[in-house]
Amino acid sequence: MPFANFKFPEGIIDAAxxxxxxxxxxxxxxxxxxxxxxPYTMVLVEEVTDGGWGRADETLTLEKMGISSTSLK
Known part of the structure; x- marks a missing residue:
């Protein structure tokens, strides 16, 4: 069964x-x-609370990355 899991900071993408x-x-x-x-393909789109994710041993937030959640919608 093909499976894809996308994770985005909460609130940056809408339902569409x-x-x-x-x-x-x-x-x-x-x-x-x-x-x-x-019929067997599963795609999971998850929202992660801002600050609930990181890379290279650093917790990331939209603010740290200089991104406004309203600019991404």
Whole structure:
């Protein structure tokens, strides 16, 4: 079963963008593996509380990255 898990800081993507991510990811798996995988494809779009994620041993926030949550919508 193809599976994709996307994680975004909470509040930066709306329902329409989540739906687009699900559709486009499913289409990519179908293109790669064939139509038979469509019913078994799982795409999980998760929102992570700001500051609940990090990289290279550093907790990241939108503020630290200079990103406004309203500018990403």
């Amino acid at each position: 963008r989540k739906e687009e991510i699900i559709h486009r990811t499913t289409a990519m798996f179908v293109e790669y593996f064939g139509e038979g995988v469509r």
